[in-house]
Amino acid sequence: MTATAPSTAPATTAVPSLPSLADQAERLVALGVPALAGLTDDSVRVAAAELAATTPSGSLLVVDPSLAPPSVLAPLLRLPVRGGEKEGFVVVDMADVDRFAPIDGLDTPGGAVYAVTAVERGDEMANWSPDEALPEITGRGRSPLLLAEGIHWALQVPGVVARNHCYMTVGSRLRKPGGTLDTRTPAIWISNGTGRDGRERRGAPKVGWCWAGNRHTWLGFASAASRHGLPT
Template sequence: MEPLRQSTDDLDRTGKQTQEGYAPFIIVVNSGWVDGERAMHLVERKNKTGFSVMDSDDINRFKPIEGITIPDGMAYMLADIDTGKQTLNVTPNEALPTILQQNRSPLTLEEGIALITHYPELLGKNNGFSLLASRCGDRRVTALWISGGRPKLGWCWAGNPHTWLGSASCGGRRGLPAGNSL
């Protein structure tokens, strides 16, 4: 992971990291190495493990939407992550064009799980976030929230707003520098 660590040197870490709902960067393990269901069981928040209402087959149906390029390799870095407080009570369908217009990218299912693995405190009671960059061909959008005190991976309809659910985004994805591989 050392080559990824070196690519954090130019990130702006002033001020934003103290804002609620923000992370400067995270490492994302590609789903080919750890699937979403297993990854959710590895998430821990306040001594409670994560879970999903979807089985592995359903989770694996969710793939990156058109325009989202995931870096090659076992892992990559996601930078400038926002859980989407400005999109609370906005439908995922309406939030996506806004995120893209801001030159940001929505998060995939794997990226959302990685975010709460690194920063479980970003997921709060009555304050979750949708993962708009992963779709499976129907009207569902995956999302993360707290249920029974535990981090939960589930889904919501893309056309329904929720007062407690925003849409997470990032400033970019960085793969390993040329010549490195994991």
């Protein structure tokens, strides 16, 4: 188990509940995700109904990242701001975002649509580094979320991305030629409109990265209990 993080991390806040898998399917349809992934709307609805029969309530519906990668999903994110809302974006120095793949030992169920159970934002690990948090997550018998899974979560309940309570998705990492891991770890948080983000993006949901050895008081570590594919 990793060392306890410094006590400067913000207190946890309530995480919005996920709607039913059927309602999540309708949300994805409304956003146009099935079409973007090359699927029919009804195929996602049917998959959600079948998964609902075999997974616990509160599960997250996910379109496989190979079909709906982060670069496609991120612009669909929205957060409310005064006078309207801001759409999501990927930071400019993460043009390779879709090359971030599951870490060793993390397998998706296969198939176009699957469910992720018991998702948690990991607020209690805010101010831990990714290098510290990953063994804690796996030591609890849980699995870190993939970046695409984390985006799906925020598409269903935008309030899960909250000021001072955002999250990393350390299940996704980029492997360099030769096999070593890139030290960037992906995360989803809220832009302050500084630097290359641009002032116009202040308050927008942001897909970015942090170094694997760095701590941030406002980033937890999203994880899940399990992943389930469609019954065979």
